[in-house]
Amino acid sequence: MxxxxxxxxxxxxxxxxxxxxxxLGDGSGVVRDTVKDMLKEGQKNILLNLGEVSYIDSxxxxxxxxxxxxxxxxxxxxxxxxxxxxVDDLLQVTKLYTVFESFTSETAAVxxxxxxxxxx
Numbered sequence: 001m002x003x004x005x006x007x008x009x010x011x012x013x014x015x016x017x018x019x020x021x022x023x024l025g026d027g028s029g030v031v032r033d034t035v036k037d038m039l040k041e042g043q044k045n046i047l048l049n050l051g052e053v054s055y056i057d058s059x060x061x062x063x064x065x066x067x068x069x070x071x072x073x074x075x076x077x078x079x080x081x082x083x084x085x086x087v088d089d090l091l092q093v094t095k096l097y098t099v100f101e102s103f104t105s106e107t108a109a110v111x112x113x114x115x116x117x118x119x120x
Contacts (some may be wrong), residue, residue: 022060044076061117
């Protein structure tokens with residue numbers, strides 16, 4: 001199943017609800033394109049909800065790392081929500097869990113942007 005992204009706003013945080021597989025040719029471009037669009041719109045606080053993502057391959061991980069670098073270089077923050085076990089295992093093996101801040105609660109994740117937010 002190709003990946004899909006549904007975008008919603010909670011305060012000054014953009015939540016990107018991803019679903020499907022983030023793999024080479026299947027959905028890795030969805031992450032890159034969505035993040036670039038959000039940055040163009042001036043959104044700097046991005047939360048990737050991976051609750052419905054069943055699998056990520058190395059190309060998908062590359063997209064996530066690229067998105068992290070792009071957002072961070074523009075003064076923003078990107079965090080993860082609802083990482084599934086298979087994906088969490090992959091983040092552990094690749095040590096990317098040290099790069100991405102991850103949450104299991106949407107409320108806590110949104111609140112975590114609070115101190116870094118530029119709008120009230």
